[in-house]
Amino acid sequence: MTKRRPTVFASLSAGRRTERLVLLAATTLFIGGLVCGFYRFNQNLATEYGDVSDASAYAAVHLEYALETRRQSVEMLAEQAAELMSGRYSLNLQPTLRLDPRPDHHGYVLGALPGFTKAELGQLSGEGPMPPADSPLAREMAMAIALTPLLKALEHRDADLPLIYYQSASGFAYVYPALGADTSGSQFYRRSDEQQAAYAKAAPQANPQRQTIWTRAAPDFEHKEQTATVSAPLYVADQFLGVISRDVKLATLVEALVLRKVPYSSLTVVNASGRNLLHPEQPKVSVDVLQRPPGTPVRAGKVSYTVYPLSQAGWFMVTITDHPAILLGAASDSLLLIGAIIASLLSVTLLVLLAGALRDNEKLSIQDGLTGLYNRRHFDIIAQREFGRSLRDQSWLGLAILDVDFFKKYNDHYGHQAGDQVLRSVSEALRQALQRATDGVFRVGGEEFAVLVPLEAPDQFDAVLERIVVGVRDLDIPHEKSDWPQLTVSVGGVAIGPGQPLSLDAAYSKADEALYQAKMTGRNRYVVAALAGDGKAPALSQHVVAEPIQGRQKS
Structure with a gap:
């Protein structure tokens, strides 16, 4: 049963996970802050209306007593x-x-x-x-x-x-x-x-x-x-x-009996029909409002009515509360909590920005700015890790080094901007040829690239390198200064696994030698280095030389 191998991109996952966790924390805090702020606001609003009811009830009791006396x-x-x-x-x-x-x-x-x-x-x-x-x-x-x-x-x-x-x-x-x-x-x-x-x-x-x-x-x-x-x-x-x-x-x-200030409110007295006895010119209070339970605020537009029956005269004392003002008061009482929430959100936002900056910095430190592929620094880290895992697990791993054929001539003839575009196109062709999450593509030099691919068996490596060579050739980019009519690459590779205990440096040298062999035998091809079977004295031998792929080699 084959072990599942982790992706070579795992070194970036920690930064992304950190950013996701920070964003999750920010979202959670934001939602929690909204819930807490809303809950606190409702508490303050209930407290404000409670103060209105208490002061109104106090005034109503004294007014009832005054009428009784x-x-x-x-x-x-x-x-x-x-x-x-x-x-x-x-x-x-x-x-x-x-x-x-x-x-x-x-x-x-x-x-x-x-x-x-x-x-x-x-x-x-x-x-x-x-x-x-x-x-x-x-x-x-x-x-x-x-x-x-x-x-x-x-x-x-x-x-x-x-x-x-x-x-x-x-x-x-x-x-x-x-x-x-x-x-x-x-x-x-x-x-x-x-x-x-x-x-x-x-x-x-x-x-x-x-x-x-x-x-x-x-x-x-x-x-x-x-x-x-x-x-x-x-x-x-x-x-x-x-x-x-x-x-x-x-x-x-009424004025003499308001011994306690009723916040945001004014007091009046109405009869059973809702007529204002203090200010007859004002609109009547709805009979439905008068029939509500005593001390219960009833909204009516921008005001709230709180009604208390005056049994002595058959009237009602009505507290008229400015609802927008009491909302503002409840909000101002919640400012401390809201301020803390805002400060927390700002802090979390700064953490998100910092995490993003750190991730971008990490990305810049391991990623090639021109092609978007991972750079030589990241290759050294990932290759060392993957080679160590291959030795521990006794699993197969393919390492390939490839070079754009006659790239200097291309740059000199077509210009550096066209040369940069070619490198980006080759990078995209490599991504298309190596689409597994466990495959890694790196730019390790000017026109030089490296590939790391986990293998089930060493004979799988040829198919991978074939796709690379064909994929670049299929870009059909003209190259007048090449031995071939279009842009091509030369590839050298080595496969290590059970019985082939090569270090990273040794394997890289063997792949580099295979690349040299591919160039010397005509370019537009790949060569895989064959290792000695005893695992002690690896030696270079031509394993496969690709036949020219489409096009005619120049004389």
Whole structure:
């Protein structure tokens, strides 16, 4: 069974393998870097949105609590008013004695009241005739005024408190704090005020359950800010007396409650239909967005919405996040990793370039620049290795040296450029004649070439050398200064193997002698040196002389 012989090109494989490994490492690092960078970016994006959700949830909890305390304050006032009207307490105030008629408004207004400064007292006005001093309406007015200390305390706790007011079903209203002078009379109570939502939605017809009602936001009386109203109906037993209401400036409330900055975001409040209560002019938020789970970001174009229900008023706090900005923030947080990946890729790229440069340098050091064949230096290395392997394995190896016939004359006649082209053509013909991976072709001198071929048996060598001579002749390159009408080569070879223990130098000398014999006997042929059978005294003898191959030898 014949052993498989390695290729004579194996010395180049290490460099190529190194380059492939470096390229593989670069590709792996690049793909790994992309995966890690993408994973890290998604982590940072999730963290950024997590920070938005945490800060938004914190604000939503405090906003819910603020709405609840304002609802409770109105309910507390309603309970206190009901206690005052229950008859268990005496009301010594006699506001009817201090009422000033206002015929121009078909009503009346409360003037100065003993025990109160002008700044401490709210504004009481009504429509219709002034009530008698001992009437139930007079007691109801006294009750409303008696709530003033509580109203004042609420004002101290809420510096931005717009108004707290009591609207009576009997035709008057008490507003705290006082609205100030109004020559037009637009701040006086009118029966038509009962059509406003703060009263109408809390009254028995619209609110038989006697619940505390939040009304939608609308501009305040000065038309400066969006204001919502929380209203509680006032009952004594089953008798409806009126409605106590408290205005809430939503923007001020939201701004005061943003105790933690919500990154990349702004906060607003919308009602169940998606209408923005702080900025009604802005587009509505989709109802589908409002129905998503609380705290879940929902993309809509360039923004993301995060919604938190406000159960106290039936509204929603919405965090509007600038999505491109948060993407940029997540990317900037990933810059360190991305920078490391880029630096690694640059390093690997430099390694690839270095490996390529080393391979090119190695290639230049072993390859002939003109023909692309391996040079004499590489021949010495490969031949030494192959001869050693032949001796160890007791296998056959053929060594041939060939020369372009009359090459100097060709150069002188056709020029050096044509001579260079001839050498390239001969090199290609040699490659075509020796196509096995285990065959080696080398340029070892100006027009001199060497061939190394593994053999199964020594008689195979003749066929190899025949292909070389025929292959060059078939190029059909004219050569007027040759003994033959076309370019030819002369070849000398030697085969070593079992029983023929020649060293490289000895074999090279025998092949060189055979080449000389081929030249002396007419060129355009090959000669194989025959070695002595005992393996001790190799001697040159003409083994085969090729007959002239096509063409006519010149006389």
